[in-house]
Each structure stands twice: as C-alpha cells, then as structure tokens.
Amino acid sequence: MSGMLDSDTRLTTDTGAEVAVAGMLGAGGQGEVYRVKTPTGDKALKWYYPACATAEQRTIVEGLVGRDFDDDRFLWPHAFVTGGRSGGFGYLMDIRPDRYQGLPALFRRQLRTSPLALVTAGLNMVEAYQSLHSRGIAYRDISWGNIFFDPDNGDVLVCDNDNAVSEGDSTGISGTMEFMAPELVRGDSGAVPGTQTDLHSLSVLLFMLLMNHHPLKGRAELEIRCLDEAAEKRLYGKRPVFVFDPLNDENRPDPVEHGTVLATWATAPPVLQKLFTQNFTEGLHDGMRRVRETQWRHALSEVRDTIVVCAECGRQNMTEPQSSTPGVCWSCGRTLILxxxxxxxxxxxxxxxxxxxxxxxxxxxxxxxxxxxxxxxxxxxxxxxxxxxxxxxxxxxxxxxxxxxxxxxxxxxxxxxxxxxxxxxxxxxxxxxxxxxxxxxxxxx
Missing domain, CATH: 2.60.200 (Tumour Suppressor Smad4)
Known part of the structure; x- marks a missing residue:
C-alpha cells in the first residue's frame, strides 16, 4: 500500500526529536496512519491529507498535545510532527495493541465475546468519556468507528482523538449522522456539538454495543426507498422515534428483519431498559433529560455485578440487580438459579x-x-x-x-x-x- 509518506522519510516533533517512517498501517477519512521509529520506541503517526491539514486542524492538534492528557483508555496525541516534501503535519500516538477489536466486527458477529465483557466495555466507555468531559473536553464524534474493545475482558481504547475540543469551541466537526443529537442533525439555531450532545452519542453507542442495533432504526427505516441525506435527517433529526418507545409504536422493530434487537431487548434488565427509554424518548427532545454518565456507570456496574451463569447451558445472563426473581435463561429457556x-x-x-x-x-x-x-x-x-x-x-x-x-x-x-x-x-x-x-x-x- 502506497501513501503520502515514503519509508525512511524523516520528520521532526515539536520537541525537536527525529522520527523515521517505517511503513503504513492504514488510512481513514482525514489522513493516513504510519508506524514510525522514535527515540522512545515505535509509535503511530497520523498524517493529514492536504485538504484536511488546515490551520484550524493544526490549532486543534497543537492544543490537544499541549494538554498533556495521560489516560490509558485513549490513544491521545502526545507530540506534534511536521516535515516531509509537502510540508504537512500530523501527530504521534501509541500503537493500538492487537487485542483491541473494532465494533463493526462485533456487529457482524465475527467476534467471540460474552455479556460480562460487553457490559464491562460499556462501563469502561462511559468512564472514559466522563474522564474527558470532566476536563472540559467534548469528544464530538462518539461513534462505532472511534472506539475499540478487548472482547475477552471489556477493556476499551478510544482512537481518533484529534476531533476533541474544549467545551464551547465552535471549531472542528459535528459528528457522524447516525450518532449525532437530533438538534445537530436538524441544524437548530444555537445547537453546537459539546458534552451535552456527546451524551446522546454515547447512549446510541451503548445501545448498539448491548443490543446490536441502532435505537432509531425500525420500521421507519424499512419504508425508506433511498436512504439519502434527506432521509437520514428525517430518521435521526426531524422525526426520530425510539424503536421501543412505550407511547409510539410507529417505529417498532420488524419481527422478520429485526429479530436480533427484539431478542436482546427482551433479555436486558429493566434498569437498563428504563435508562435507554428515557434517553430516546424525553432525551430526544430535551437535552437536559439525557442520561448522564453517572447514571450509566451506576446501572452498568450493578448489572455487571449481578450477571449469573445458567446451570443448564452455562451461558451468562444479565439479571435485575435488586430483584430476587430468577427469570429464565436467554439461551435455553430454563429457570435461572440465583x-x-x-x-x-x-x-x-x-x-x-x-x-x-x-x-x-x-x-x-x-x-x-x-x-x-x-x-x-x-x-x-x-x-x-x-x-x-x-x-x-x-x-x-x-x-x-x-x-x-x-x-x-x-x-x-x-x-x-x-x-x-x-x-x-x-x-x-x-x-x-x-x-x-x-x-x-x-x-x-
């Protein structure tokens, strides 16, 4: 695979250290990622395409590097890099370990994991973004493409952090349509991406992680002949309806096309169902009614602590934390033993x-x-x-x-x-x- 930078290209960090390009790791919408040799070992370098290497993006990256944010759940930019024939720029970050997998593979059922690992991953996601928000930083593009997890234990790693900006800053991107808060999709006057809209994106991500489905994709999506930008704006912004809205059944999952989410929702403990329902009914229309990180972390930690194993088939089952009613196993249908x-x-x-x-x-x-x-x-x-x-x-x-x-x-x-x-x-x-x-x-x- 050829890229913008040749092997052995020499570049310089903002501290004066020299790095050498060793090979290309991949490419995305904003730039390419390379493995580079540095005085402290191999690192990953994100190098921006010329069209994305704007003065605005440079200011954002330099600001993120200057924050010196140290959190093992983030591949945070820790050095600004310039040089090359084009005079472009990029930033250094740690290399993502192989144990971390992308969510698309989970949605395609290509990963072996467990309810315990998924709930742990959800909790870790919430706490990671809460850590960012507590420092006055809005991520602004929370989506399935920017986070990786370990399917064995639920550890998470947040990538593409170069779109995060200080709360209230109007620079940068607004997010990915499927995950954007409805007011951003509609382009409401005064609506700007921030920690408040991040809460909607985070709840969408959690729903997809645990239910393997988007919370707003039901019958309404199936009736759309061409899912173009105008149709997406109706679905996610102008007329969003939760697939399990208790007062509006117009967007219910189709029993044939959406069997997975019907099954996973039925196995979700009421404590999670309640929070998802609040976020995707009241929270769709009033940002102040969105579920906060503290609510998610409390519920997810409780659910994790009360997962039980079916004595008949050995499958893990989520249970309602405060309930003494055993319920039945989602896999074999036998009554659980608590x-x-x-x-x-x-x-x-x-x-x-x-x-x-x-x-x-x-x-x-x-x-x-x-x-x-x-x-x-x-x-x-x-x-x-x-x-x-x-x-x-x-x-x-x-x-x-x-x-x-x-x-x-x-x-x-x-x-x-x-x-x-x-x-x-x-x-x-x-x-x-x-x-x-x-x-x-x-x-x-």
Whole structure:
C-alpha cells in the first residue's frame, strides 16, 4: 500500500526529536496512519491529507498535545510532527495493541465475546468519556468507528482523538449522522456539538454495543426507498422515534428483519431498559433529560455485578440487580438459579452494592468506595474472591485478598479474624467487616 509518506522519510516533533517512517498501517477519512521509529520506541503517526491539514486542524492538534492528557483508555496525541516534501503535519500516538477489536466486527458477529465483557466495555466507555468531559473536553464524534474493545475482558481504547475540543469551541466537526443529537442533525439555531450532545452519542453507542442495533432504526427505516441525506435527517433529526418507545409504536422493530434487537431487548434488565427509554424518548427532545454518565456507570456496574451463569447451558445472563426473581435463561429457556448475594455497604457515606456470588466471583477495591473514580477489574485491585474448598468439593468460602484483616461474624454469633490470604466459609447471614472501608453480609434470596 502506497501513501503520502515514503519509508525512511524523516520528520521532526515539536520537541525537536527525529522520527523515521517505517511503513503504513492504514488510512481513514482525514489522513493516513504510519508506524514510525522514535527515540522512545515505535509509535503511530497520523498524517493529514492536504485538504484536511488546515490551520484550524493544526490549532486543534497543537492544543490537544499541549494538554498533556495521560489516560490509558485513549490513544491521545502526545507530540506534534511536521516535515516531509509537502510540508504537512500530523501527530504521534501509541500503537493500538492487537487485542483491541473494532465494533463493526462485533456487529457482524465475527467476534467471540460474552455479556460480562460487553457490559464491562460499556462501563469502561462511559468512564472514559466522563474522564474527558470532566476536563472540559467534548469528544464530538462518539461513534462505532472511534472506539475499540478487548472482547475477552471489556477493556476499551478510544482512537481518533484529534476531533476533541474544549467545551464551547465552535471549531472542528459535528459528528457522524447516525450518532449525532437530533438538534445537530436538524441544524437548530444555537445547537453546537459539546458534552451535552456527546451524551446522546454515547447512549446510541451503548445501545448498539448491548443490543446490536441502532435505537432509531425500525420500521421507519424499512419504508425508506433511498436512504439519502434527506432521509437520514428525517430518521435521526426531524422525526426520530425510539424503536421501543412505550407511547409510539410507529417505529417498532420488524419481527422478520429485526429479530436480533427484539431478542436482546427482551433479555436486558429493566434498569437498563428504563435508562435507554428515557434517553430516546424525553432525551430526544430535551437535552437536559439525557442520561448522564453517572447514571450509566451506576446501572452498568450493578448489572455487571449481578450477571449469573445458567446451570443448564452455562451461558451468562444479565439479571435485575435488586430483584430476587430468577427469570429464565436467554439461551435455553430454563429457570435461572440465583447464587447468594453479597451485600457490601460502604461506611461513609453509606452506599449499598449487591454482588451475585457466582463461581469465581470477585470483589474489587471500587466495591468498598462510595463513589469510585474508576471501576477496575484486575488483580491489582482484587480484595476478595469466592474459592472452593480444596478437600471438600462444593463447599465455598470467601478468601481475603486484601492487605487488611477482616472480622467475620457467623450466623451463630461466633467471631473469626480473617487475615490476608485466609478464607471464611460461605454461609447465609455471614457478616464481615472488610477492613476499615466497608462491611458485607451474605444473603440467600
């Protein structure tokens, strides 16, 4: 594949370091991406097409580099690069690891993943964009093409960050039509891309991730003979209707053409259905009624903690976090068996969380904090896990993986100290003071 830059082309960063082009990685709508050799190792270089290498784009990229934003969920521009025969410019970023896959492959069912990984990816997406918004930066082009995820564990990586600008800045792009807020699609007076319109785009992305379908594509789209720009504006801006709008059924999914979204919606817990319905009914017409990141992260973390495995077929099922009604497996139709619930309560302020103690269930550091900055699911943040007794199959205990001792009170009133590395037998009514942060109780529904 040939591109604008030849191999071994020498370019210079804004700090004076020299980089050498090693080969082309790919191309997009704004430019080409190359692997380059730098003094600190191989990096990726996005190099703009001449038509896109405008003074406005240069200002945006230089501003993003100057922010020195350091977050492992973003391939953020960290050096401005100039040179070459054309006198163009671009920026350096880290190379995307192979484990991260694009959402189009998921939508085409080319990836093996799980409900646990998808819900985790959704939560990670929400927190990534929330991190950006908290710094006064609007992404403005949240879509399926700008985010990658690990289908095994739900880690995410946000790419193409060169369109992000400070809140209120009128430069840059408005987004991708399918994901744009209705007021932007219509071109309403005073409507500008920002964190408020990002909330709509984020909800569309979450719906597509979990439901494998666009929230506004139902019968109305099937009736369109030519899906041109005018038709898209009607569908996404002038007359948008949620496919599961409880008061308007004109855009319901077609049972033949849209069987997937009908099935996935039926398996979604009410806590998620409620938020999607709010965002794509009231939120379509009033930006202040859109679901906030804090609402999404709370709901998604609860759903993740209460995913259970069907005892018959082994498939993972999302359940309603506060419900003791088991429901049926989406795959085999058998009644689910709900494992015991671990109710974790933080001390100051008081916040209650419910975790289903499925096989290999884990408790992480964020479970012991009232309002965690970020949900992390890795060994470094592990504080407890469900383990099977080595000599007594079928007997389980909760192992202390933290650095603090616990005080456990059994249902008969006896007290046991659980040092780091030790475990306590799992019984209904077991109470534990998990260090200085929180207390937990085992409850059987």
């Amino acid at each position: 494992p015991p619930r671990l109710v974790v309560t933080t001390l100051r302020p008081k916040v209650e969380r419910n975790l289903r103690l499925r096989r290999a269930a884990r408790v992480y550091a964020h479970h012991l904090v009232a309002e965690p900055v970020r949900h992390r699911y890795d060994d470094a943040t592990l504080v407890a896990e469900l383990v099977e007794h080595p000599q007594k199959p079928g007997k389980y205990g909760l192992a202390n993986r933290s650095a603090e001792s616990w005080t456990a009170r059994k249902a008969d009133g006896t007290v046991q100290q659980v040092a780091p590395g030790q475990s306590v037998p799992l019984r209904s009514g077991l109470e534990m003071q998990m260090g200085s942060a929180a207390r937990a109780v085992v409850s059987a529904d």
